[in-house]
Amino acid sequence: MVEPSPGTTPTIKMAEDRLDSWKEIAAYLDRDVTTVQRWEKRERMPVHRHQHDRMGSVYAFPSELDLWQKKRIQGLQGERGTAVDVDRGSQLSGIPTRRRWLWFGVFMLAGIAAITYFVMRRQAQTAAIPKITSVAVLPLKNLSGDPGQEYLADGMTEALIGRLSGIRDLRVISRTSVMRFKDTQLSIPEIAKTLRVDSIVEGSVIRDGDRIRVHAQLIRAATDEHFWSEEYDRELKDVLALQSDVAQSIARKVEVTVTGKERERLSTRHQVSPDLYESYLKAWSAFEKSRTKADIQQTIADFEEATRKDPTFAPAWVGLAQAYSELGTVFVGGQPEETRTKVVASVRRALEIDPQSVDAYILLASVQQKRWQWAEAEAGYKRALELSPNNSSAHEHFARWLVCQGRTQEAVDWAQRGRELDPLAVSGSSIAWILFQAHRYEEAIYELRSALAVNPDDEDALSTIGFVFIANNQPNDAIPALEKVLAISDRSPAVLGVLTRAYAHAGRRADALRLVEELKKRKQKGYVPAGAFVNAYLGLGDNEEALAWLEKAHAEHSNIVQWMKVHPFMDPLREDPRFKDLLHQVGLDRMY
16 A cells, blocks of 8 residues: 655656655655655655555655755745845845955854854754664564565575674664564563664665665664665675665664774675575574474585585574584483583684674584583683673673573673563573572572563473472472473473472472483483483482482583572582582582
8 A cells, every 4th residue: 555745646657656654755856864864754845655666665756855945945045035135145245345344244144153053053952963873673574465475574684683683883673582572562662671772774675586684773772763765686696785785784874883804794795606595594493483303404415415505604503503513402301511512623723714603602502511621611601701791691691601600690690681671581490590500599480470471481490480389398399390391391300300309309300210211211212411310319308319320420511500509409429529520520619
């Protein structure tokens, strides 16, 4: 449906007789885009809008613009009294020279006063507008007319976020947070308030064969003012250059300070084959939707295919590393050292190509932490924070490193700071896990109940609240949450171990022993993390068996070992010499 601007009459003209974007309209009138948008808003310049059309968001007809411009000029001349000025000039010619100079001086003083007034007014207006220090790139809309191209719009959104995140003085909201506002009905000010940002980028992507068109606009959050808009049209092979151009335009418009190195990174551009780029984006889209071990293994194959198509494309190596990292978690159940070796190989390859990849440094440090290479992990997290001081993920991961060292208050502070930077990226379950390790159970329960109120099926929140309820002597409250996540996770061994403890503490020992037998049978058929047995036997009060399994967990570098120094479930073992020896071997008996 075509909607004319206020004060104009709908017209129907041939498609070839129109200007199909703000850029074309501005060029026709020999003005910049901001000026013509202001004219349209304040002076009823005839601009038409249409929805879901492949030719852009606005259009105008030259004949209408010509007529409007003619009337505008006539109106301005009438207001300024051009004819009167001419008459005055002829009258002044008959005045004696001295008096002419007097009149000239008066006019000059009046002109200077007027200029001073407008300059001071402009400065006051500029000073009243707060400087932009934060931005959220909302999910770009797919206007290609093909739902199958959704991955391209999502990929472009992530790329812009990644480019802008490299600017130290600009806080950029993560993709994890902004994707929650995909197809939202909330207003721009409402979204900005939730994310605590002062500007929003929104736009669209159109794919047409091997060409891609991106329209982006920048909005001041407090006033909902659109103060920059532009369209970019490229071949798909030049998509990285397109991303660079958009990011640089946004950085210039918000007038943020960009260092030489940051500018170099923003302007990095090279061609990428459309086939490779599509493979990468599809792999990433599938990874984010993966729920099972089989799903993750398929995305690994997809990322590997992308790295074969172009071994110099760093994002594909980072994606491969993230997929392997997820495979090695206790809930998925991949063998930890086998997957970690592949994570390290992938991130090191990515860092060879792109030494400033923040995600690669975080992934590498995470593996080093699980291998108890504490100093190396600390250096990796700090390097990520140096490259991207406002990165919420780097804050969250460094908080986990701190809590492993027993520096619990520092850990809570870093996690809270991460949430301040990106309110939705650092989840309640993540904060709660650190509070759990700090033995601050009531605070953890508050965080988790808030998270579950928003998403009752959040696996992380459900499993974490199970841990916390058990530690807080509320096993009967833990059981429903753990049983729910057990069903969602396809009976994850890690959840079986914690549920065993909950059953035992609730007096359901027979149910607890039944789960232990299930774990033993599962282990005969495939890998089961030793940590699952540690939690199970600690719950049953069998400390000898728990210590034996903890030694096995140490041998396989199980994920549970990194938490030994603070984990509440291990409190009954702390005075045992064997536990102290393991703590020494892991390097957690000294402070980093």
